[in-house]
Amino acid sequence: MIKKILFIAFIAFGSLSMVAQTTISGTVKDAKTGELLPGANIKVSRKSVGTSTDFDGKFELKVTDNPPFTLEISMIGYKTEEVQITKKNQKVDVSLSENETSLDEIVVSASRTPERIMESPVTVERMDIREIKNTSAPSFYDGLENLKGVDVNTNSLTFKSVNTRGFATFANTRFMQLVDGMDNSSPALNFALGNLLGMSELDVNTVELLPGASSALYGANAFNGIMFMTSKNPFEHQGISVSLKTGITSQDAAGDNAYNDFNIRMAYAFSDKFAAKATLSYLDGTEWFATDYRNTRNGTYTSGDRNSDRNYDGLNVYGDEVSTNIRGVAQTLVGLGILPNGAAALVPSENISRTGYNERDLMTYEAKSVKFGSSLNYRPFGDDRLEIIWDSKFGVGNTIYQGTNRYNIKDFFMEQHKLEFRGKNFFVRGYMTNEDAGNSYDTRFAAININRAWKPDNVWFGQYVGAYVQGTLGGLTSDQAHAIARQTAESGRFEPGTPQFQEAFDRITADPDLVTGSKFQDNTKLYHVDANYNFQDVIDWAEFQIGGSYRLYSLNSNGSIFTDYDGPIDYDEFGIYTQMQKKFLEEDRLKLTASLRYDKAQNFQGNYSPRISLAYAAGEGKNQNFRASFQTGFRNPTTQDQYIGLNAGRAYLVGSAPDNLDRYLTQPLIVSGFGQGILGTPTTRVSGRAAYENAFSAESVANGAPTKADVPLVQPEKVTAYELGYRGLVKAGEQNITVDLSGYYNSYEDFIAGKNVITPFYGTVGDNSLSLAALQNGDFTVFQTYTNSAADINSYGVSIGLNTKIFKDFDFGLNYTYAKFDFDQSTDPDFEAGFNTPEHKVKVQFGNTNLFKNFGFNMNLRWQNAFVWESTFLDATIDGRTVLDAQINYSIPKLKSVIKLGGANLGGQEYFSAPGVGAIGSQYYISWTINN
The missing domain is CATH 2.60.40.1120 (Carboxypeptidase-like, regulatory domain)
Structure with missing residues (x-):
């Protein structure tokens, strides 16, 4: 039918x-x-x-x-x-006639109204169909890294994180990514997984990127930048287009591996009223192997390996985080009568870690992305006065995400559905996002629980200590006794590749209880409505816009991520805004733009975000544009900042929403003999409230002078941003050089930060000696809390881009970005800013789209200096790097085809985006694109 x-x-x-x-x-x-x-x-x-x-x-x-x-x-x-x-x-x-300069291109994102880049009140970076076709990168999303002031951090082959103006993380909640007006973020994670579930390259029309705060028009999370990806309308871009791409990835650890990328787009306008399109993308390949086995026991790179450090904790080794003081174990065994009296004195007060499993034994490293999109477009009047759009997007894929731990995102599914009414001066749209974590799992807990599957921790450490005592009594040296002890404790170990290991791995990665398993469970949903109306046809003395948005989160992890043990947690937020643009002086050379937005989230007080800018167009043809802007932005705490309740191995993560504190309890924790005398129980559980109200500062404990931690409940983060800029066309003889120069200064308030605290099992911190006794007896646990830093934090930077033609027809571009931040560590000793951005970046582009008939080429060179990366995973210095990408292309008009041959990182020097990720090697590809 x-x-x-x-x-x-x-x-x-x-x-x-x-x-x-x-x-x-x-x-x-x-x-x-x-x-x-x-x-x-x-x-x-x-x-x-x-x-x-x-x-x-x-x-x-x-x-x-x-x-x-x-x-x-x-x-x-x-x-x-x-x-x-x-x-x-x-x-x-x-x-x-070709535009005199790329600054004549039209953008919409800066003011929610069409205007030349030249006249935009803020910095705008742009990539269009031409640049996408000409990019030397393996995909248009990778090619974003060649834009001025843009960083792309590679988490894995299929997960790239776009960032601007510092404070980069893979969980980049300070940057928003919109696809046809829909927030592409994971509802539970609050950040986009790159283009894993985004848009087909064949369907991309334009990409516009606003570095810096954009909250005045776009609300919370448009804090450090926002990117708009707009697809091709089926009324205007019809036909069937196909792209076939194949190649290899090359890395020392992984070797050479094939990858394939297939895209098809079909669009047809059945009449001047009805059009439809469908897109399908499929990518598969092999992820970059992570094989950094350096010791990180102290939270940074430390000397020693498994052979020289008995408390070794390798970076890409998991399960070895489980560590204990073996003298305490010996004392417990003596108390139980298992060891003779006096045996504990033979055992050194030394921490020993279990032997872990390498990451490559816990991941298949299978990269995969399948995306399907479709839209039905209806224009009831047969023109663009009104268009009704139903848009659906589906994506499933595998990738790797690095947060506090390394997560194998496997069979992750996300869908988005949108109904939009839009015309010349308005739009109203509503959409929903639904996700399913599929078979994703935490590799750290996979290793920890595989270890416990073949031998529980207490048995392993008990056997270790027993063998150590026997060896010492038998005349062995301490080193010899330790060797015998580990060999004894390791008996029965499940070795990777054996049926026993695989059976345990399959069972544990399917179990969402982190006490026994490692599965990452999530079915969170997001519902969003927003609207905008432009009064340009009603009011003629200035251009006025009004708009607003409403968003509802429904958290549903079945208690595996959030504290939603008894059912989904719902919370909402809304915002309203207005903007006025007015042109002054002769030929409308001076443009004033003023915006104001108010946002209110359920758990927080409301925030106002004003923006005001002045732009003056000087020179003949208005080709010399000077601008200045002031704006504020804010960022609401994420779903995890508020409602997480998760054992991350090294610490318990607990969100600071008021209704979250008492819902979260740790798993049962072992209490020392002294503590059992106080509590009357061998195990205890600690509440999330204790982490915020009865805990020691982690740094003070490390420094030997324990003091109470001051951890206020998290509040929205704010930024005040100032920017000056110039865009213009400069004549150098017969050469036309486009110049785009900007400088900014950001001042942050209530910077959202995670703080580690140490919570004793008993006693009141600061009031009695019991809490100190708990520290001395090991009766405590570590929490990561979510709060705001009291530190004064500022960031500032400058970027300049130059573009021209050289040797008559060759395109040449050069841009430089300087980025820096300041804060006084003494104002908040426990705080890590995580700026995670190189101070200097230089990017060069050189090419010719028509070197000779039907033949073109393009090259991109990027250089950046070394910088410090700070995160909950590890703090380390990332080396500077120089990366060269290049492509040559040949058009075959009779076949409506373009053949492209290219490569990324042609120099072959492997590099890291951050500590813990796989080293990024080289990528080579050949593609055949038909009718695009």
Whole structure:
């Protein structure tokens, strides 16, 4: 029945296009070179009907309109031309003039209204269809790293984290990513997993990126930057396009491995009222292996390995975090009568760790991404006055995420559905996001619980101590006794590759209870509605906009991540905003933009976010633009900041929402003999409230002078941002050089930070000696709390970009970014800012899209200096690097095809984005793109 309905519908819609009365044909050329232009858009003015030129620069358009009417001919990088159609079967030959500068391109994101980049009130970076086709990177998303001021941190082959203006993490909650207006973030994690579940490269129309605070228009989380990915409309971009890409990744640890990337896009306008499209993307490959086995027992790189440090904790080794003082074990065994009196004196007061498993034994390193998208577009009036869009996106994939631990994200699924009404001056849209963590798991707990599956910790350490005592009594040296002790305790170990190991691995990674398993469980949902109206056709003395948004989170991890043990946790937030733009002086050279937004989240007081900017266009053609702006931004604490309740191995993570503190209790913790006399029980559980109200500062304990931690409940983070900039066209003889210069200064307040505290099992911190006795007897546990730093934190930077033509037809671009931050460590000794950004970055682009007929090339070189990376996973220095990407391409017009051969990191020197991730090697590819 469904097949019949679809068949009838396609016949009905198809018949509408068969009654065309007028046919227009012709060619589109470059006005300067006379070369035919493929991919130019031809449409009837104010109508939905249109087409595009083929690889020979030719087009044919059939319409139901009778002359006279107007055709609009446009192409990215060129000025739009209009042609009057006065008769049927008219032939037209159109020449398009190239924009004088890339700064003439139109952007929408900076002010929610179309304007030239030249006239934007804030810094804007942009990538369009031309640049995507010409990128030397393996994908358009990788190519974002070549933009000025943009960092792309590689978590894995399929998970890249985009960041601007510092404070980078893989869990980048300070940066927002929108895909066709929908927040692409994971509802539970509050950050985007790169383009793993995003947009097909064939469907990308433009990418606009605003570095810096954008809360005045876009609300919470548009804090350090926001990126807009916009897809191609099926009315304007029709046909079937296919991209086939294959190649290899090359890394010392992983070797050479094949990867494949397939994309198809199908779009068709059945009439001037109805159009539809569908996209499918499939990528598979092998992740970068993480094989850094350096010792990190003290939270940073430490000398020694398993052979020289008996308390070894390797970076990409898991399970060896389990460690204890063996003298305490000996004392317990003596008390139980297992060891003779006096045996404890033979055992040194030394911490010993269990033997762990390497990461490569716990992951398949299978990279995979499957994305499907579709949209139905309806224009009830047959023009762009109103368009109704139903948009659905589905994605499933495997990747690796590094947060407090390393997570194997396996069969992760996310779907988004949107209904949008939009016209020239307004939009109203609502969407929902649903995710399922699939078979994802925590590799650290996988290793810990595999170890416990073949031998519980108390048995392992008991055997270790017993063998050590026997060896010592037998005349062995301490080193010899330790060797015998570990050999004895390791008996029965499940070795990777054996059936016993695989059975334990499969069982544990399917178990969401971290006491016995490691599965990452999540079915969180997000519901969002936003709207905007522009009064430009109602008010003529200035341009006014109003808008607002509402968002509802529904956390649902079944108690494995959040404290949602009894059912989903729901909380909401909303915002409203207005903006005014007014032009002054002769030729409207001075533009004032003023915005104000108010946001309120359920657990916090409301925040106002103002923005004001001035832009002055000087020079002939308004090609010298100076701007200054002031704005504030804010960031609401994330779902995890508020509601997490998770054992991360090294610490318990507990969110600071008031209703979260008493819901969370640790798993049962072993109490010392002294503590049992106080509590009257061999085990105890500690509440989340104790972490915030009865705990020692971790740093004070480490320094030998325990003092009470001051941990206020987390509040929204705020930033005040100042920016000056210049964009312009500079003449150097006959050379035109576009210059884009900006400088900024950010001042942060209530910077959201995680703080480690040490919570005693008994006693009141600061009031009596019992809490100190708990520290001395090992009766305590470590929590990571979520709060705000009292430190004064500032960041500032400068970026400059230069673009021109050299040697007549060769494109040359150069940009430099300087980034720095300051804060007084003494104002908050426990705080780590995690700026995680190199101070200096230089990027160079050189290429020619038409070196000779049908042949082009492009090269990108990136250099950055060394910098310090701070995170809960590890603090370490990341070495400086120089990376070269390049591609050559050949067009085959008769086949409507482009063949591209390229590579990333052609120098072959492997590098790290952060400590703990796999070393990034080289990537080589060849692609065949048809009809795009």
